[in-house]
Amino acid sequence: MSEATHLPPEPIPVTLLTGFLGAGKTTLLNALLQQPGMADTAVLINEFGEIGLDHLLVQHFDDATVLLASGCLCCTIRGDLSEGLEQLLRRMDNGAIPPFHRVLIETTGLADPAPILHVLMMHPYLVMRFRLDGVVTVVDAVNGLGTLDAHPESVRQAAISDRIVLTKTDLVDTPEREVGLAALRRRLARLAPGAPVLNAAKGEATPEALLGAGLYNPATKIPDVSRWLADEAVTAAEEASRAHSLNGHVHDENRHDERIRAFTVATDAPVSAAAIDMFLELVRGTHGPKLLRLKGIVKLAEDPEHPLVLHGVQHVLHPPSQLAAWPDDDRRTRLVMIVRDVEPAVIRRLFDAFMGLPAIGQPDGVAMTDNPLAPATLRR
Numbered sequence: 001m002s003e004a005t006h007l008p009p010e011p012i013p014v015t016l017l018t019g020f021l022g023a024g025k026t027t028l029l030n031a032l033l034q035q036p037g038m039a040d041t042a043v044l045i046n047e048f049g050e051i052g053l054d055h056l057l058v059q060h061f062d063d064a065t066v067l068l069a070s071g072c073l074c075c076t077i078r079g080d081l082s083e084g085l086e087q088l089l090r091r092m093d094n095g096a097i098p099p100f101h102r103v104l105i106e107t108t109g110l111a112d113p114a115p116i117l118h119v120l121m122m123h124p125y126l127v128m129r130f131r132l133d134g135v136v137t138v139v140d141a142v143n144g145l146g147t148l149d150a151h152p153e154s155v156r157q158a159a160i161s162d163r164i165v166l167t168k169t170d171l172v173d174t175p176e177r178e179v180g181l182a183a184l185r186r187r188l189a190r191l192a193p194g195a196p197v198l199n200a201a202k203g204e205a206t207p208e209a210l211l212g213a214g215l216y217n218p219a220t221k222i223p224d225v226s227r228w229l230a231d232e233a234v235t236a237a238e239e240a241s242r243a244h245s246l247n248g249h250v251h252d253e254n255r256h257d258e259r260i261r262a263f264t265v266a267t268d269a270p271v272s273a274a275a276i277d278m279f280l281e282l283v284r285g286t287h288g289p290k291l292l293r294l295k296g297i298v299k300l301a302e303d304p305e306h307p308l309v310l311h312g313v314q315h316v317l318h319p320p321s322q323l324a325a326w327p328d329d330d331r332r333t334r335l336v337m338i339v340r341d342v343e344p345a346v347i348r349r350l351f352d353a354f355m356g357l358p359a360i361g362q363p364d365g366v367a368m369t370d371n372p373l374a375p376a377t378l379r380r
């Protein structure tokens with residue numbers, strides 16, 4: 001055997017793609033994976049929700065894609081992430097997938113990146129096979145400033161970044177939004193002074209600009225980042241000792257905001273475009289900024305073979321797109337919603353009413369929309 005075969009393999013660079021709910025992470029991931037030179041990339045997607053949809057919306061979904069479908073915002077990520085990375089290595093080492101030379105990890109929009117970085121920088125075995133190359137944080141030009149004010153996770157996501165990708169600048173079309181964007185840029189410059197801000201709409205978010213940031217170095221970030229990572233080491237050690245004594249997973253009650261809930265509504269029956277439209281308008285009108293994220297796939301009564309994909313991000317409802325075919329065997333309409341301070345049962349009842357699903361004591365959708373006494377927003 002030659003001497004070279006005894007050398008340990010070069011650690012594989014890992015880029016963390018983070019950013020708040022709906023900022024545009026999956027869109028960026030899809031765009032990156034289509035670039036030449038990105039074919040040998042393995043992907044890990046961390047989804048939150050009872051029924052994930054992201055894996056259906058990622059175009060490059062194959063055996064080199066691992067879904068970390070945790071039912072929890074971020075506290076299970078540590079175990080799931082190391083298992084996901086080990087699974088990829090096993091698949092590669094036993095020839096089930098071709099060798100990959102890069103890993104992209106898409107976090108959930110609510111992820112605190114510190115535990116993820118902790119795994120990538122401190123795991124006793126994984127650090128020999130993987131190296132953290134950098135953190136790319138996606139920031140939405142319309143919602144970004146309000147999100148930084150309201151959600152501490154998004155502050156951490158920005159502060160920890162090596163590169164920032166600014167999305168949705170094409171939607172900055174009013175003087176108010178322009179002022180907001182200028183303030184957002186100033187805020188990002190303070191939070192992540194070393195991170196270049198790349199404009200996705202101008203085609204600046206290329207693999208060359210985003211990947212290969214070099215070894216992750218918390219010392220180049222604002223002082224808070226080193227503290228968060230240090231806190232994380234303590235939490236990890238505590239969790240490990242509790243898990244040992246409990247012989248299993250430990251749910252960290254303190255890590256995420258209990259006011260935030262994710263849930264799914266689903267129906268087998270085809271849904272008319274008008275019903276889905278009115279349901280969305282009503283949910284948006286009633287719950288406004290409390291509706292942090294909505295993602296959906298809809299079986300349209302008018303065109304059931306071509307599912308409609310819906311994206312809502314806070315008060316912005318993006319134009320829906322239609323898929324050429326159903327991405328898998330599940331052909332139900334499914335809406336995943338992430339809300340803050342809203343009782344999911346309230347939205348579930350509304351959905352059932354609009355979709356004509358029977359529920360005791362609930363008016364049905366037709367009765368509500370046809371009724372001249374119903375509120376104007378509900379009437380046809």
Ligand SMILES: Nc1nc2c(ncn2[C@@H]2O[C@H](COP(=O)(O)OP(=O)(O)OP(=O)(O)O)[C@@H](O)[C@H]2O)c(=O)[nH]1
Nearest residue numbers: 020021022023024025026027109167168200311318
């Ligand atoms: N106009 C515009 N829309 C964008 C841009 N980037 C993303 N979007 C839209 O924003 C919506 C959300 O994008 P996603 O890529 O799903 O966002 P995400 O960050 O992966 O969402 P989560 O996984 O739920 O956190 C979709 O409708 C995208 O088409 C952009 O630069 N301009």
